[in-house]
Structure formats: C-alpha cells, structure tokens
Amino acid sequence: MSTTSPSVSAKSPAPSTSNVPKVVVIGAGPVGLATAYGLKKQGFNVTVYDRVDLGEAIRKAQAEGTPVNIQFGETQGGAISMYTNGMTALRNLGLEEAVLAAPHCDVKEFLLMNMDGSDPIAHFNNKNTTSFQYLRGDIHGPIMRSCGTAGIKVFVGKKLIGLEETGEGVTVRFEDGTVQKADFVIGADGIHSTTRKLLFPDVPKPEFWSIGYIGVFERGLEVPGYAGLPSKLEFGSDMAVYGDNVNGNMVFCGNCSDKYGSWMVLERTAQSDDTSSTAEDRDAWRPTSDLPKESKRLAVAVEGWGIPKHIVDCIRHSSRITPLTIYDLPDMNKYHKGRVLLVGDAAHGTIPTIGQGLCSGLEDAVVLSDLFAEFGAKDYETVFKLFYKARAPRIEKVYKNARLVADRMKNGTPFKAKVGRVIMRTVFSMLSFFGVADELTDYDYKPDLQKVIAAHKKQK
Template sequence: MHAVIIGSGLVGAASALALHQVGIQSTLYDQVDLVQAAIKSGGVGAAVDFGDSGGSVLLASNALRVLKTLGLLDLVLASSFPSEYTTWFKINGTAKIALDAVNVMKSGGETDPALMAPVQILRSRLHNILMQACQKAGIRCYTGKKLVSITEIEIGVVAQFADGSTATGDFLIGADGIHSAVRRQLFGDSCKAVFTGAIGHIGVVRTKENNITLTETCAFYLEREKKQTAWTFKVSEELAAVQVMTFDEPQPAEGEEYRPYSNLPKESTRLADLMASWGVPKHVEEMMRKSFRISPAAIYDLPNLPSYNKGRVVLLGDSAHGMVPNAGLGLLTGLEDVGVLLELFRRFPDQKDLSKVLELYSKIRVPKGHEASQKSRDMAKQYYTGSSNMGHFLLRVGIFLFNHNWIKFGEVYDCPAEVAAAVAAL
C-alpha cells in the first residue's frame, strides 16, 4: 500500500515513519514553499516550518513510548532535558507549587525508568530528528503543495494541489495542523478552528551566553485576574524557551503562526518591557529580552469532531483535535494517534482490511481526543479566570493530592493495549 500524507510537521513525519515500520510506503506533501520564503526574506535568513521556528515542546511518557517504538528515543533523549518537576508561581515568582512529574508517571502506570521523566526539547530539533529519519528511510517530502481537493476513486484517493499536480495513494492521512485543508475537505468549513483571542510569543534564548540562571525546568508565572501569564522551559544547560501570552493583539493571517518576527529587537524589547510591567522575576524578563528568536503562535481551539475518518481519508494530530496548548497535550495526543494507527496496521496489514483499520482508528481515538481537548480547555480556564489567591490555593491543593497519590493526574496510554481491547470487542 501507499499513503499520501498531507502535512510534514511532527505528526506527519512520525506517521510516515510508523507506516514504514509495517511496510507501507508513503510520501509527504506540505504547503510550505521554501523558495517563496527565501524570496520574501529579502536576503535575510528565512525561518519557516522546515527551519528554526517555535519554542520547546514537552514530551511525557505516552509520547516517549511512541518515539521509542519508532526507534528514535535515544536520539530524542540525547537532544532534550529532563523535566522532573513542573512548577507554578504567582506572577512575581512567589508562592511556589511543584508537581513531581516522575511520581505522576509512576502512579499513572509507567514502569520504564527511562520514560518516567518528561523531557523538554526544541520543536525544531525534534522536527529535524523526524525528518532526518524519514530521509534515511527513503520517504520523500514535496514542498509548495497546497491542497485544493480530495477525490476518492475505485482503487484509492487522489489529492489535487494548487500548482496543478496530483498525488494518488491507497489512503490519505491529514496531518496538516489546526487549519487542516484535509479536514475542511471532509467536513466542510463548519469545522474550522476558532481563534481564542490569545497569542503566545515564544522566545528562545542562550542562557549560558547571557548569564541567565534557570533553576526550574518548567515554570508558570500567573496573575489570573489580569490574564497575565509567562512560562519558562529549560531545554539544555545552554538553551531555554520563554513564552508570554497576550490577549489584545489582532489575529494573524492563517498559516503565519510560528513564523519568527523579522524585527527581533523591537519585539523582544516590547515583550520584555510588558513582562517587566507585570512584575515577573528579572531572569524571566531577561530571557525574553535576550531571545535570539521569537515566534508568535495564535491560539486556536477546534470544536470536537464526531469522527476522524471518512472513506479512505483519516485525520491525525491537530487536524483531528486541535486544542488550546497545555502541558504538551496537543503533541502527546497526536503521537498517540500515530501509535494507535501503527498498532492497527500491525494487526491488519492486508489491503482488504484498510477500511477496518481506519474506522477502528477513529473509534478508538475520538473519545481520547475529546477528553484531551476538554482537559486542555479546563486547564486554560484555570489559568486565566477567577481569583488569583483562591486559584493558587486550589492549585496547591490539587498538586498536593497528585504528589501524594490521593488522586491520579492521568493514566499511561498503552497503544498496543488499547488496540488489543478494541479488537477484542469486535
């Protein structure tokens, strides 16, 4: 079989590698146009989705399990930094609350010591690892391919692109993100993602070079009543990421998310000054002020879809369940999608079982996608609404309960076990 994969981001590339493991060939197609990006840059280094853009991503146990299955765990661990604790502060750095992330993973059912500590890794570095693995596996990627239509034929599915070219496969995977063209082809414009009004400005800074000491690997600074939020993430002994949320800026053009600001001095000063006016700790302010790259990320939320599959087409990642980013839930859920699809094809490798695989995938993943999206929405609401003092107190109580195993933060998601249970229920 051959798969057409629309979108060559993290989930798209991981999907191609997963299919390669079970002998299914695939080709990646992405609308990003590297030539146009270079022209628009006017001679300045252009950073697009295939380059250094975005900040860090958190990979917890469920995501690491899938990467281990793909044979990439060692590379990822060597390129990341363990994040054994997640911490919350009031906006000025007082009233620390710490979640023991390792204990949470253990209580949730993780038994592999190598997977118990979540890790922080630059999004661009993780993407490079995945794309280099695709290249090594002989998986081709074509850029400048903007999808305009999908047509099912008797023997497969045809993708039509804006440049007049086509791609034909036995099935098609939509992994083209929150503004998925594949999703719109399947379900219409009524399933478009909704802009939440928030924009995250993500900076990456060389901490060692700028004499910035970062003691927390993952920290949140909150002033709920004023909707003031800043985050810091330690990626290595030399690098870290910082993010600040704003709610009063215009919605960026679709597809422009994560494109680094071209006027870095202006934006770094503006955002650092804003953070300073909030009273964030000095090192957090300096992280934004000294960032060598800042990327804006408009925050969208996707209404729950009733299905992730239609005919020979299936949705993975943000195409299926784009959610307000929180605790790495978006990428984690997307990699779970990849793991489930891989296990289904392991069990049903014959082409005659293709429809069964895609339908079962949707049946297994829709409830989980809805659950993760709602959890993410609830977390965002907790950060941006209510009394600061009461909200921080309730957060402290909740983290205490998690740390002492009185309630569980979550369960480890075992893709083979989930698929086995679904198959047994047939």
Template structure:
C-alpha cells in the same frame, strides 16, 4: 500482508504528526509520501515538551531514546506565582525513573530533524499543498498545488489547524478563539534560571512558561488576555513583554532580554470544538487537523504522536483500509477530544483576572497533593500504552 506491494499512504503535512506517521509507516513496511507546503523544513519555531505518554508511543516505533538525546529531561516541574512561590510541584525525576520513560523538552527543529531522518527525505515532497482529493472506494487521488496528481491507498490530513483536508472532509467550521494571545521565543540559557526546572507562572490574565531544551538554550512562552487579531507595534514586542512580566520572579526578565526581537513569535490561541468523526472511506485526519487544542496541557504534539503510532499499526494490518481508519477513529477520538475539552477549561481558569477568581484558583492548586498529580501522569501513560 496479502497484497503484492505495500500500501502507499499519502500524508498532507510534514509537521510533528505527519513525520511521526511517516516514521511509523516505514517501520511497519508501508510506503509513504508526505506533501509539505513549505519550500524547506527550516530551523524555525520554538520548543515543545514530549510528555511521557508521547515517549511511550515513540518507544513503540524505536525513537524514544533518540528523541530524548535531542533535548533535555527536566528534574522538576512547577506552577508558580509571580513572586516565585509555588502553587504546585511535580517530582519529574522520580516519576521518570518509576515509569522508565523520559519527559523531553526539545527544540521543535531538533525533533523534526530526528523524525525526518527516519521518515526519509526522499519520501517528503516540499513546496506542495494538497488542494483536493477523490476517493473512488479503491484508491485515493490527491490534487496538488502544482497541478499534478498522485494516487495512493489512503490519505491522512496532517495539515494543521487550518487543514485543507479537514475542510473538504468535515466542512469549514470556524476556529474558536481562546480569548488570549501568546508569545514564544528561544534564547541562550541565563544564569538566573534554576537548572532542570520547567515552570509556568500564573498571574492576572497572563502567564509565563520557562522550558530548558538543552544545547544551551531555553524556550519560553507567555500569554495575555487580548482581543483577537491584535498586533504589537514594530520593534516594540520585547518592551511590551518587559512591561507585562519584567516585575515577575527571575529568570523571566533576563530571558526576555536575551531573546532577539525578530525571533519572538506572536500567535493568537485557537482551537476547534471536538469533532464527532475524523474519517470517511480512505481518508482520515491526524493531530491538529483532527483535534486542534489549546496548549495548556502540553498535549497537542503529544496527541499527534499517539495518533500516528496507532494509525500506522492499524494500516499495517491485513484488513481493508477503510476498516483500519474506522478502527483508528474509534480508538483515538475519545481520548484526543478529552484533551481538547480539558485544555480549554484549564486555560480559562489559568487566565482568570479577578482577584476573587485568582484567590480561589491558587488556593485550589495549592491543595493538590504531589501524589495526586503523580497518579495523573501514571494514568496518562498507562492509557497510551
């Protein structure tokens, strides 16, 4: 670079996207400071799947193998009926070997720990929220929740679904409720589970996912059509889940029973309609702040990882900061927004309640050949590289 000192990038949010960006920026020789509203990065949360397209992005910054070691690589993936019979299957091992990339199921905290080690704890300031910013055309100054200010060359809002940076940059458009709520949990592995199988079971307005994440643990999630804002009665979450899913195939009832009530997280599922822009001047957005999506394609965190790697590569160039952010938006906006739309549509179909709708849905998915699904995965990875 032509400047005497590396660019200093300010990042709001130490989630998966913000920390991946910090790793990528440091690898590129840039300076970074991440502001995280939580007082500590605790061992909380549930699991996620690092799809092969995200593994391809992580490989570009030297983290693919380390992330794979933090989780588990499944051998098979399936969408099932509540009886346990398959609607569709994907031969994961064969595709991983063909592409030379892992699909990694991992506890969010383990992934976060890997990213933090490479981002550098000294570059992450906890207990601070970016509350406002000012872009004077030469630098960006952020105002923090403790009243202090920090100046840098660019600001990246990676502060999630309810991003403060997004609100100031694009306005506070309301969230879009999907029509269904979710429960998530992590529990010890149970003997009734099929080793190496990642599955999602589709019923009447409800689904249940099973994701082995290694280290003797399984992540599971469930959805049900429900009014927004509804809550479970205290101490009755497991009982409600057993009434909804206890009659479905193994190991669903066993997983619910093996999970501590206090560790089950309930969250309504929201996204936002795709935005037509993410950037202005020296400020841009990343991950859920830019393109929050429903989790139906497992691409929320994966697209944040892709965002981070592309943005770091462009900021490491010699051109002006605003041009780098504009190029980032041009490269990433269409791809990420397509996942917002496709994930929303898939969720609507997966949550169908009517008998006729479920019959059509199941019949269509049973007709999809494995070869077609495998081609989709290959195309997904190719477009990420």
C-alpha cells in the same frame, strides 16, 4: 542548532507501479513524519507533502527538476514538552532512540507560580513520570532524518487544493499542478488543516483562544544587569509557568538543553487584529523580522505584569521570537471519510495548557500503525473506524482537562483565582504524596487499543 535534512526534495516522484499500497501524508511536521514512519514500517509506500515555501533555492530546484538539501523546520518554534505518553509512542514507532540522542532537558519538577514568582505549586513529584523539554527542531530533525533513512520522500512547496476519491483510491491535487494518486491520504496539516476543510467543509472552525509569542535564548549568556553589573540568562528552574490567574496572562519557561532555553508569552487579554492574510499564513511559525524591537516590547510588557527580572532579561535578550495565534478546535464526531484520515492537530488541535499537542499526535501515529499491523491495508475501513473509537475518548478526556486548566488560569476575580490555586495545589499534592502517576501524561496507549480491537473481534 540546525542541520540539513537530506530526505527533503523538490522533485515530485513518479507514480508508483508497484502493488504496494501507496499513502500520501499531508503535512511534514513531527506528527506527519512520525505517522509516515509508522506506516512505512507496515510496508506502505509513503510520501509526505508540505505547503511550506522555502524560498528561492527550492523554486530553482523545482524548475530544474533536481533534488536539493535544505533546512526544514529546525530553526522554528520553541520548547516542546515530551511526557511519558509521547515517549511511549516514539518507542513503539522505533523513533525513541533518535529523539533521545538529540539535545534536551530532563525535567524532574514543574512549578506553577503567581506572576511575581510567589506561591509555587510543584507537579511531577513522582518517580513514574518522564518529562523532557526540547527545542522543536531537536525533535523535528531526528524524525525527519529517520524518515529519510527509511526511504520516505518529503516534498515541499506543495499546497493542497483538492481530494477526489474513487472506488480504488484518492487523487490528490496541489496548487502547482502536481497530481498524485494514492490508496490512502493522511491529513496531518495542523489546526488550520486544508485536508479537514476539503473532507468536512461544514465542521466548526477553530476558535481563537490567545495571542502568543515563542522565544529562544542562549543559557548563560552575559548581559548588562543592574548598575552595569553583568547578569547571566537563566530561568532558575527547568520548567515553570508564571500566571496571572485573574485575567489569564501567563509566561511559560522551559530549559531545552544545556545551551538553550525557551519561553512562551500568552496575552489572554489581547485579541488578534491581523486581518491582512489568512489564518494559515498568519500562523506559519515565521520568526519576527525585527527582533530588537519585538524583544524590547515584550520585555516591557511582561515587566509590567510584575514577573521577576531574570525572566524579563531572558525575553529581552532572545535570539529568536516567533509570534503565533492559538486556537482551539471543537471536538469532532469523526476523523475520517472514505480513504482519508485526519491525525494530530488536524483532527483535534487544542490549547497548550497541559502540553499535550505533540504527544497526542504521536499517540495517533502509533495507534494507526498498530491498527494496520493488525488488520492490513485491505481492511482499511476497519482500521479507520477503530482509530476513532480508540482515540476519541482519550483525546476528549485530555483536552477537556486542558480547557479546564485554562479556565482556572483565568478566573476573573482575585477571590476565584485564590480558590483555583487551592484546588490545583490540592490535586497536585495528592498525586505527589501517594506517588500516583498523572493519567493524562503517564499513559500507555496499548491497553485502550487492545480493548477496542478485542471488542471489535468479539462483535464479529
């Protein structure tokens, strides 16, 4: 389930003496790496830095000044949804083949059910929709290795503390004393982005939305069932959400490959009570250290919600559980300042109700790459300006719908909950009956980008 990533190093690179424009990407998640890969295609010298501390091995390597092979991000998180728009972005970046070669599940139907499994509403019933489920590492790993093959270096244990722009570039400072100079900086460091805080200290902070837990289990594993009879861990459908539409609690279930399934429990009725550390540290995707205790507690909790027993079993016998807190970032009126640009969750992080976090970030990566291909590094001001014009309307539309779905999943009264389900069933049934593609997920970024570019050239 995990592999080593040869592109990751602990030794900081020497400053470039080349005339090739240099880009520093902050954040080595899938979006940061995909962005780096797209910029490398356009001829940039790209280096990626991430704040994650990988422990004693990396610290020793840093002290010795030697590179080290390490595992990075491939044993973290749970299911990732990849829809048509995300795969289109990967294809145009040149990363689709690598990602499709990784283990995944091809999902033909997405079921939305009451918490007890009743009243299923089907979505994705048209031939135009691409929907895959992956474990996070099975997307992160191939993109990381592709970056390594392309010559992109990734440095970890580098916590950003400062950005200083001059007329010719940006000086980037890290907590460990590392200083790098770059022509441009791309902030892909997530919902609690340090890049965003340094760039726009007065913008609204991310808003708490829900406590959550992500788990992974081995499909087909035999576990004790009723009356001592063995039971095999399976969801029963490749992709489903069990929801309590009165108070908003929900459980997402997705098969990620022939071997693994993943679930996400959202406790909308709970509030975060962890004030012992910063939000960034709380939400660092660290698996729980007491798996037996946490799996039992969550299994008992969801069993009390009335969810079917086979889902309870999958949670109770998880091989990994990761707690997280989910936030929603208010819409921003710009994504860049000078030579620094935000992408992915750093620019527009939101709630996971329509599974568009990663796919939207991948759209960012390919749009930025295409804009630099069109205008070149010298005209970066145009690139960054048009990036916002191309992305903001799309992002605001997608995330408005994510928030709308969230509202429908927490109606407050049984009557409103029933009305919400009627509306949802009607919308999805019409999409299915007429074979209409869902414009939120079955989306190609190119037509919108070409319109923005054409409008800009016409103005000039």
